Amino acid sequence: LAKTTQPISMDSYEGQEVNITCSHNNIATNDYITWYQQFPSQGPRFIIQGYKTKVTNEVASLFIPADRKSSTLSLPRVSLSDTAVYYCLVGFSGSARQLTFGSGTQLTVLP
C-alpha cells in the first residue's frame, strides 16, 4: 500500500491560490492519485483524481510530475468555506484495494 505524506496544516487568505503537495514515493504503476476533502463530522468528499501530468475540473487542478512520486492539489481563489482537511490517497488500479488515509492537511482560510 502506497504511503502518503502531507503537511499537517496550512493557512491561507481568501482569494488566494492554495497548493497542497503530497509525497507518495512507492506509488505503483497502476495507481491513481485521488484527493478528498473532509469537513468536521462529515464523510470525505471527492475532489479530483489523476494518473499523470495535469487534471483540471471545476473546483481544482491536480499536478503530477513525470516520476509520479508526488502530486500537488491546487485550489484557485479559496474562500472561507474551503476550510477543511484535505487527504491524498493512492490506489485503485482496477481492483478493490484498501486505501490508507494519511494524516491529511488541515487548510484554514482566513478572512
Place this chain on the structure above:
Amino acid sequence: GAVVSQHPSWVICKSGTSVKIECRSLDFQATTMFWYRQFPKQSLMLMATSNEGSKATYEQGVEKDKFLINHASLTLSTLTVTSAHPEDSSFYICSAPNWRGGTGELFFGEGSRLTVL
C-alpha cells in the same frame, strides 16, 4: 454522482448495548465496502473491508467479535458494535468504490457519530 448513505447519523447508547450502523449504496452496486473509524482531530483509520457474500477482512488490531460486519446484499453493509463501551465512542464512516473504465472513485457515507454513555 454515486451516493452512499449511512444510518443513523448519530446514536447514543448505554454501555453494554449493541448498536447497528447501516451503509447503503443508493445508485450503484458495491461488492466491497470499507468501514473506518475516526477520532477527533485524527485521520480515518480503516477497520475492515466488507465483502458481499463472504466474510469481512479486518485490519490488524480490530476485534472481529466486537465489530460485526455483514454485507447482506450488493447495496447494503452493516456494522454492529457489540457490547459497546465508552471507548468505542467515535465517528464511523463507510465507503464504497464505484468502478468506471478501470479507475475507481471511493464514495463515502455521511458518517455515524456513536456516543456510548
